[in-house]
Amino acid sequence: MLAAKMRxxxxxxxxxxxxxxxxxxxxxxxxRVDREHYGVVLPGYINVTLAAGDRYLAANLLVIRTxxxxxxxxxxxxxxxxxxxxANVLNPYHADNYYxxxxxxxxxxxxxxxxxxxxxxxxxxxxxPWPLFFKGFNAYYFDRDFSAAxxxxxxSAERTTGENKRLLLQIASKWYGQGEDLDVAHAxxxxxxxxVLSAPVRRTLDARITRLDGLRMLRKAAVIYSEDHNGSKLxxxxxxxxxxxxxxxxxxxFGLGYTLDPSGLPIYKxx
Amino acid sequence: xxxxxHTVILTGIRGKSFYLLLVLGVFISAAVMLxxxxxxxxxxxxxxxxxxxxxRMLTIFxxxxxxxxxxxxxIERKSLAAALSLPRPRWQWVxxxxxxxxxxxxxxxxxxxxxxxxxxxxxxxxxQLIPVxxxxxxxxxxxxxxxxxxxxLAFTTMVAVVSTTPFLPLLSGLLFALMxxxxxxxxxxxxxxxxxxxxxxxxxxxxxxxxxxxxxDLDRMDIRxxxxxNAVPDWSELALTAFVMACYAVLSLVVGIVxxxxxxxx
Numbered sequence: 288m289l290a291a292k293m294r295x296x297x298x299x300x301x302x303x304x305x306x307x308x309x310x311x312x313x314x315x316x317x318x319r320v321d322r323e324h325y326g327v328v329l330p331g332y333i334n335v336t337l338a339a340g341d342r343y344l345a346a347n348l349l350v351i352r353t354x355x356x357x358x359x360x361x362x363x364x365x366x367x368x369x370x371x372x373x374a375n376v377l378n379p380y381h382a383d384n385y386y387x388x389x390x391x392x393x394x395x396x397x398x399x400x401x402x403x404x405x406x407x408x409x410x411x412x413x414x415x416p417w418p419l420f421f422k423g424f425n426a427y428y429f430d431r432d433f434s435a436a437x438x439x440x441x442x443s444a445e446r447t448t449g450e451n452k453r454l455l456l457q458i459a460s461k462w463y464g465q466g467e468d469l470d471v472a473h474a475x476x477x478x479x480x481x482x483v484l485s486a487p488v489r490r491t492l493d494a495r496i497t498r499l500d501g502l503r504m505l506r507k508a509a510v511i512y513s514e515d516h517n518g519s520k521l522x523x524x525x526x527x528x529x530x531x532x533x534x535x536x537x538x539x540x541f542g543l544g545y546t547l548d549p550s551g552l553p554i555y556k557x558x
Numbered sequence: 559x560x561x562x563x564h565t566v567i568l569t570g571i572r573g574k575s576f577y578l579l580l581v582l583g584v585f586i587s588a589a590v591m592l593x594x595x596x597x598x599x600x601x602x603x604x605x606x607x608x609x610x611x612x613x614r615m616l617t618i619f620x621x622x623x624x625x626x627x628x629x630x631x632x633i634e635r636k637s638l639a640a641a642l643s644l645p646r647p648r649w650q651w652v653x654x655x656x657x658x659x660x661x662x663x664x665x666x667x668x669x670x671x672x673x674x675x676x677x678x679x680x681x682x683x684x685x686q687l688i689p690v691x692x693x694x695x696x697x698x699x700x701x702x703x704x705x706x707x708x709x710x711l712a713f714t715t716m717v718a719v720v721s722t723t724p725f726l727p728l729l730s731g732l733l734f735a736l737m738x739x740x741x742x743x744x745x746x747x748x749x750x751x752x753x754x755x756x757x758x759x760x761x762x763x764x765x766x767x768x769x770x771x772x773x774x775d776l777d778r779m780d781i782r783x784x785x786x787x788n789a790v791p792d793w794s795e796l797a798l799t800a801f802v803m804a805c806y807a808v809l810s811l812v813v814g815i816v817x818x819x820x821x822x823x824x
Contacts, residue, residue: 340739344611
């Protein structure tokens with residue numbers, strides 16, 4: 288009787304040991320991360336069905352999902368663009384959706400989708416000046432369409448009062464004048480970075496600010512160089528370091544670097 | 559009819575559903591506060607929108623469950639025979655049950671919307687460009703949601719009095735609620751899709767147009783954006799939707815009554 292009991296205990300102990308060994312072996316197996324599957328975007332009506340038929344819940348879930356995407360990953364950004372487009376159809380009033388589009392999509396090569404989202408948001412939120420302002424900024428900065436940018440900044444100013452209105456009108460006049468204003472770009476990126484919750488998005492925006500700071504620094508040095516050399520244009524960025532206008536060339540966090548356009552103006556190397 | 563109505567209301571109140579609703583109300587409150595942290599631009603808007611969604615889901619589920627519990631189970635338990643033995647027309651039993659569950663659903667809506675309203679007082683939405691409105695638009699959005707419940711209830715009651723399978727009303731009620739909510743967004747997605755992106759887009763849209771006669775578009779009755787974004791609804795569209803929904807509810811009940819009057823119980 289006692290021997291049978293002992294046999295049972297020993298068997299149970301053995302089983303437990305085998306179980307612990309199997310678990311620890313399984314834990315050592317790396318899970319395969321399938322990026323292709325992560326990038327799958329379900330059709331909008333399926334997303335609404337999964338949200339129990341509630342379009343606003345579906346839109347909230349889509350926007351929260353986009354917060355988890357990595358702005359440096361091309362597959363993530365492609366998915367984010369589609370998801371934000373769906374959220375825009377489901378809830379065109381969603382402020383986080385248009386803000387996230389302005390902060391991430393526009394800077395990641397999805398300008399058309401961004402402008403589409405901002406257009407709809409501007410239409411549905413007549414009291415909100417920012418969708419029009421961001422749309423104008425994108426026209427100015429990415430499309431180089433200065434008259435459209437100025438017009439949009441002016442329209443956005445009409446939606447506000449006081450100091451904000453004055454500032455927006457000032458920006459509109461600058462944009463109409465085709466003056467490239469990196470300080471405005473810097474201010475917008477800084478404000479966007481402050482207002483996003485997602486850490487990867489904020490890190491990317493901060494990297495863009497650093498990149499922009501580098502360009503601002505180069506342009507300021509180039510202006511001084513030109514003044515010191517009787518208006519002659521800068522031939523190479525290295526001259527700025529060689530002739531002690533800069534201690535070193537600024538580093539581009541995206542690794543692309545800077546170059547000169549034919550007129551000697553420092554610009555980004557294209558992405 | 560009044561007797562059936564009273565019975566349903568008392569049974570509903572004495573059951574554990576309202577205790578459960580109260581507990582779930584606390585869950586809604588916690589979920590709403592949590593989700594507000596996911597939005598820096600409009601925390602109150604996202605919180606209220608999620609709150610509406612959760613209240614909608616719970617009230618739909620409980621309303622359908624009450625129909626299943628009071629109507630379908632009454633038929634299943636054979637206790638219906640006693641009720642029908644009284645010298646009263648059968649339609650009074652159906653209408654009494656429907657009215658009773660409608661009152662219970664109204665009470666559930668009041669309870670959950672009151673919890674949502676109280677929770678919203680704790681969420682700071684002062685930084686929002688468009689502040690949420692918890693006054694008349696909030697009440698109107700709640701009533702619009704309740705009107706959707708009345709249609710879902712009418713359909714589920716019709717299935718319950720016609721069906722001979724106990725769980726059919728529960729399942730078909732949930733499916734109907736889902737289909738009626740998804741129909742509108744699906745049509746919108748298909749009509750906005752780029753040409754060629756969806757195969758047979760025109761045929762699909764035509765089928766959905768036909769489906770619009772069979773299932774009412776409850777999505778049009780969702781006017782929460784009035785309370786969340788101060789977007790005043792299109793009154794003519796809303797009135798027409800309400801009219802279609804009322805017709806659908808009455809038709810469902812009439813079909814249910816006609817079949818129920820001819821039905822034989824063993």
